[in-house]
Amino acid sequence: MTPFTIVTAPACPLGLENVDTDQLIPARFMQTPRSQGYGGFLLHDLRRKDAGEMRKDFALNDARYAQAQIMIARTNFGCGSSREAAVYVLADAGYRCVLAPSFGDIFASNSVQNGVLPARVSAADIEILLSDPSVLAGAPITVDLAEQTVSVGNKSIAFQIRADWKQRLINGWDAVDMTRSYAKDIDAFVTKDRAERPWSQPRG
Amino acid sequence: MAGGPRTIIDKLWDAHVITTREDGDCLLWVDRHFVHEGSHHGFGQLRQRGAPVARPDLTFGTADHYVATRKGAVLDADAARMVRQLTENCAAHGVTCFGEGDARQGIAHVVAPELGLTLPGLLIVCGDSHTSTHGALGAYAFGIGASEVAHVLMTQCIWQSRPRQLRMHIDGKLGAGIGAKDMALALIAKFGTGFAQGCAIEYSGSAVQGLSVEGRLTLCNLSIESGSRLGLVAPDEVTINYLRGRPFAPAGDDFERAAEDWLALASDRDAAFDQEISMNASEIAPVVTWGVSPEQAAPITSRVPDPATLTDATRADAWRDALDYMGLHAGQAIDTIKVDRVFIGSCTNSRIEDLRAAAAILKHRRSQVPGLVSPGSRQVKQQAEQEGLDRIFIAAGLEWGGPGCSMCVGMNGDIVPAGERCASTTNRNFKGRQGKGSRTHIMSPAMVAAAAVEGHLTDARKLMEGRAP
Numbered sequence: 207m208t209p210f211t212i213v214t215a216p217a218c219p220l221g222l223e224n225v226d227t228d229q230l231i232p233a234r235f236m237q238t239p240r241s242q243g244y245g246g247f248l249l250h251d252l253r254r255k256d257a258g259e260m261r262k263d264f265a266l267n268d269a270r271y272a273q274a275q276i277m278i279a280r281t282n283f284g285c286g287s288s289r290e291a292a293v294y295v296l297a298d299a300g301y302r303c304v305l306a307p308s309f310g311d312i313f314a315s316n317s318v319q320n321g322v323l324p325a326r327v328s329a330a331d332i333e334i335l336l337s338d339p340s341v342l343a344g345a346p347i348t349v350d351l352a353e354q355t356v357s358v359g360n361k362s363i364a365f366q367i368r369a370d371w372k373q374r375l376i377n378g379w380d381a382v383d384m385t386r387s388y389a390k391d392i393d394a395f396v397t398k399d400r401a402e403r404p405w406s407q408p409r410g
Numbered sequence: 411m412a413g414g415p416r417t418i419i420d421k422l423w424d425a426h427v428i429t430t431r432e433d434g435d436c437l438l439w440v441d442r443h444f445v446h447e448g449s450h451h452g453f454g455q456l457r458q459r460g461a462p463v464a465r466p467d468l469t470f471g472t473a474d475h476y477v478a479t480r481k482g483a484v485l486d487a488d489a490a491r492m493v494r495q496l497t498e499n500c501a502a503h504g505v506t507c508f509g510e511g512d513a514r515q516g517i518a519h520v521v522a523p524e525l526g527l528t529l530p531g532l533l534i535v536c537g538d539s540h541t542s543t544h545g546a547l548g549a550y551a552f553g554i555g556a557s558e559v560a561h562v563l564m565t566q567c568i569w570q571s572r573p574r575q576l577r578m579h580i581d582g583k584l585g586a587g588i589g590a591k592d593m594a595l596a597l598i599a600k601f602g603t604g605f606a607q608g609c610a611i612e613y614s615g616s617a618v619q620g621l622s623v624e625g626r627l628t629l630c631n632l633s634i635e636s637g638s639r640l641g642l643v644a645p646d647e648v649t650i651n652y653l654r655g656r657p658f659a660p661a662g663d664d665f666e667r668a669a670e671d672w673l674a675l676a677s678d679r680d681a682a683f684d685q686e687i688s689m690n691a692s693e694i695a696p697v698v699t700w701g702v703s704p705e706q707a708a709p710i711t712s713r714v715p716d717p718a719t720l721t722d723a724t725r726a727d728a729w730r731d732a733l734d735y736m737g738l739h740a741g742q743a744i745d746t747i748k749v750d751r752v753f754i755g756s757c758t759n760s761r762i763e764d765l766r767a768a769a770a771i772l773k774h775r776r777s778q779v780p781g782l783v784s785p786g787s788r789q790v791k792q793q794a795e796q797e798g799l800d801r802i803f804i805a806a807g808l809e810w811g812g813p814g815c816s817m818c819v820g821m822n823g824d825i826v827p828a829g830e831r832c833a834s835t836t837n838r839n840f841k842g843r844q845g846k847g848s849r850t851h852i853m854s855p856a857m858v859a860a861a862a863v864e865g866h867l868t869d870a871r872k873l874m875e876g877r878a879p
Contacts (some may be wrong), residue, residue, distance in 0.1 A: 222603075391428050391437070
């Protein structure tokens with residue numbers, strides 16, 4: 207996994223609240239092998255009109271944010287289905303970070319697994335970012351994970367992230383390797399647990 | 411806190427901790443892992459590493475997301491490949507699989523409880539957000555993503571941070587004709603889809619204890635729609651009686667000993683939660699959703715709300731957008747909204763009690779619109795047919811299908827056509843959830859059946875007189 211330290215890039219001021227993972231990627235695209243790339247499915251139906259042409263009033267379709275690596279959204283981003291493909295679409299479209307006041311739990315966890323930073327920014331600060339002229343103009347902003355700050359011009363905004371997720375993102379740690387380093391603890395747990403909860407094994 | 415009073419959430423958590431890191435993250439033991447067709451990303455990661463499944467004996471596969479559920483339906487090549495891949499992946503790794511054609515096949519969250527794979531005190535994961543369902547039996551159960559599926563396959567463990575704990579206390583008595591679905595939707599409508607973000611919920615109170623296991627499964631199923639990680643109900647005699655004799659549950663003396671342990675899982679008196687919320691069941695009316703988020707829901711007796719009454723401009727925009735998508739206008743009486751079709755099924759409401767409730771309304775009546783009834787498992791299907799429920803649905807003009815996720819998520823090709831409005835027993839009314847451009851109204855099985863009979867959303871209580879259940 208690519209470590210996440212500092213990202214400086216334009217941000218896409220999406221601004222929507224309750225963006226569920228069915229919007230991030232509609233279910234019908236999920237049979238696609240990952241090797242084919244998921245970037246084109248990002249917010250596929252939401253960014254288009256019924257007839258299929260791109261909506262001009264949709265931030266994701268705005269040329270100013272074509273190189274964006276940071277998404278700015280309102281509350282409860284990534285709620286709903288556990289589909290990790292909702293992160294694949296962001297990662298494959300070049301996004302490294304989402305700024306929002308809150309996230310769907312499973313989405314946030316999936317993001318960290320894929321090196322995408324789910325940074326919690328207060329609702330008031332999200333409003334500041336969404337109305338900042340330089341953000342809207344597509345000027346680069348900087349997300350610094352070690353410092354837990356978003357810098358826009360001379361403004362610095364703090365964000366929250368779980369301590370363990372921060373470590374994992376900064377180091378680009380692989381969870382499986384980390385877990386395997388605890389093999390002795392796992393064996394000891396299994397032995398003790400078998401005596402304490404004999405009913406936990408499926409019969410048959 | 412050692413030795414002090416503990417909640418059921420504390421007890422379940424503590425029993426599964428293998429190690430705690432300095433940053434607070436805990437490595438937890440997983441007792442059951444359910445995989446489905448969508449788990450192919452997880453198996454793919456396993457293959458890349460050349461790793462085996464650590465505990466195939468604790469891993470169970472069931473085909474649900476992509477299987478065909480309509481008579482004569484032919485899956486497209488991609489969907490068929492997804493179903494085949496699950497069977498092949500399970501076979502390659504020695505994992506028991508309830509694949510297509512297996513007598514135990516069905517939706518993971520229906521199959522596992524009915525087989526006794528779900529037990530109180532277990533930690534259960536599955537690559538599906540509605541895994542919270544299993545909390546109904548007193549399990550610590552939550553949905554995970556594909557990378558975590560791969561991690562659990564390889565290690566039988568998962569990293570988690572200790573959740574905030576929320577007790578949702580519902581006392582009082584539900585009115586006649588009102589059930590667990592109404593309870594869950596009323597909670598989300600009242601408190602919002604984000605109110606329990608990051609929490610583990612214990613549902614308690616006389617109204618919760620008064621629910622059958624089927625009802626509790628519906629309530630816990632919808633926990634994820636409130637933003638919580640999971641919801642559960644403490645095991646009681648209802649739980650124990652439900653589990654006795656299930657094929658994968660302990661048997662004989664082992665069962666009785668286990669039952670003692672399970673009953674001891676209940677929260678200790680005076681155990682502290684981070685937050686407690688209460689509600690009275692008598693406040694709850696039949697609820698339907700009118701928008702594109704489960705919190706956009708209201709009693710059937712009310713009107714479509716007006717965005718102009720909101721002070722929050724972002725929320726008002728979201729409501730306007732929802733009404734536009736749904737083709738509704740503010741102030742319209744909800745029980746005048748005409749529907750184009752109905753769907754009864756999904757991990758939320760496809761169990762035998764759900765089918766009985768719908769059949770009670772539909773008996774000797776005709777549906778005004780086409781619709782599909784998809785029982786949650788082969789076992790539910792068989793039992794419904796023994797009770798003659800299939801004949802009631804067919805006589806009403808509805809299609810009697812097979813078990814799977816079906817039209818809830820539309821992955822198998824069973825979709826609601828663009829622009830059509832569907833009264834549905836499912837769990838998500840997101841834009842395009844049941845197919846691109848589909849309009850979904852979520853409600854209880856009885857309410858869907860009533861909408862079928864009248865051709866528009868309607869208060870099912872009017873159609874229940876003299877009918878059981």
